[in-house]
Amino acid sequence: LLPSRPATPHSDMAEILPSLPLETRCPPFHLRLYKGFWQPEKVLVENIPAINAHFEPRPSDIFLASFPKSGTTWLKSLAFATLNRAVHSPFDVDHPLCRQNPHDCVRFLEAISFDEMEHEPHVLRSSPRVLATHLPYSMLPERIAGDGEGSMGRIVYICREPKDVLVSGWLFTKKTSSALGLDEQSYTLQEAFDLFCEGRCESLRRPGKVLFLKYEEMLREPASNLRKLAEFMGCKFSKEEEDGGLVDAIVELCSLHKLKSMEVNKNGCNSLAVRNEAYFRKGMAGDWSNHLTPEMAQKLDKLVEDALQGSGLDL
Numbered sequence: 305l306l307p308s309r310p311a312t313p314h315s316d317m318a319e320i321l322p323s324l325p326l327e328t329r330c331p332p333f334h335l336r337l338y339k340g341f342w343q344p345e346k347v348l349v350e351n352i353p354a355i356n357a358h359f360e361p362r363p364s365d366i367f368l369a370s371f372p373k374s375g376t377t378w379l380k381s382l383a384f385a386t387l388n389r390a391v392h393s394p395f396d397v398d399h400p401l402c403r404q405n406p407h408d409c410v411r412f413l414e415a416i417s418f419d420e421m422e423h424e425p426h427v428l429r430s431s432p433r434v435l436a437t438h439l440p441y442s443m444l445p446e447r448i449a450g451d452g453e454g455s456m457g458r459i460v461y462i463c464r465e466p467k468d469v470l471v472s473g474w475l476f477t478k479k480t481s482s483a484l485g486l487d488e489q490s491y492t493l494q495e496a497f498d499l500f501c502e503g504r505c506e507s508l509r510r511p512g513k514v515l516f517l518k519y520e521e522m523l524r525e526p527a528s529n530l531r532k533l534a535e536f537m538g539c540k541f542s543k544e545e546e547d548g549g550l551v552d553a554i555v556e557l558c559s560l561h562k563l564k565s566m567e568v569n570k571n572g573c574n575s576l577a578v579r580n581e582a583y584f585r586k587g588m589a590g591d592w593s594n595h596l597t598p599e600m601a602q603k604l605d606k607l608v609e610d611a612l613q614g615s616g617l618d619l
């Protein structure tokens with residue numbers, strides 16, 4: 305999340321795209337460097353202009369923002385189960401999360417097909433709406449990310465130890481790229497490491513409207529982090545719900561072992577055309593030490609430290 309606002313209207317993107325630095329080594333997309341972030345070409349040329357043209361934010365909207373592989377799937381399932389608990393009890397063996405992958409319960413803002421809006425699931429009709437995004441803060445529409453009174457919605461941002469994000473992303477890309485017919489052996493950890501070292505930033509703007517969650521803290525204390533999330537989303541757990549074990553039931557329903565064991569997540573594909581099983585791996589803190597050399601770890605730690613200096617954030 306970066307504090308700067310884009311100076312270039314996104315509709316001009318198709319024209320300026322060829323002049324932006326190109327990265328072709330990062331399967332499965334071609335990336336372009338824009339405003340300090342590498343983004344898939346399609347996101348810059350199609351998705352961001354579509355969001356700006358068609359998406360009408362509401363004050364009640366909740367955005368789940370994350371860098372890929374930071375715990376997005378988990379956060380989506382927790383937010384969905386919590387917001388919809390009056391309609392779908394987490395004790396229900398037929399809960400939507402038992403039939404659908406979390407990415408089909410909460411959609412990515414940048415993956416919504418605005419041309420077929422009436423066919424989009426409940427996502428755009430429910431209230432409050434909950435949507436996820438991997439877009440950097442500076443690329444969100446002003447009406448969502450702006451500072452002023454007119455800015456809409458609340459943002460939950462989940463972050464994770466960058467070395468685990470790197471390893472998780474590398475293994476995910478290998479797995480999903482081979483499904484797309486790309487050679488997974490050719491995408492080495494060293495290459496992923498070099499690409500990853502090209503940058504990441506966060507910001508503490510709008511503290512009242514942004515909730516920061518840390519993946520590692522959620523692993524340590526899932527229930528208290530879920531309570532924090534529910535309160536922030538405006539649906540605090542009541543005493544009756546607490547006494548009825550609802551918090552623990554949602555934590556259990558959304559746990560890695562539970563979601564991983566669902567048939568839909570073992571053998572299904574989601575609306576992003578990715579095999580669901582690819583989203584569930586170890587889900588632990590510190591798995592990076594099984595993959596990165598001490599030199600790699602040191603270099604990445606230093607980069608992150610430098611990037612976060614003065615931001616008020618630590619990891």
Ligand code: A3P
Nearest residue numbers: 373374375376377378472559560584585586587
């Ligand atoms: P690992 O690859 O380290 O196991 P994202 O959802 O942003 O794509 O992040 C994926 C990471 O979150 C993977 O980490 C995955 O195993 C982990 N994950 C997925 N579902 C989870 C859950 N319910 N609880 C905890 N971690 C989860």
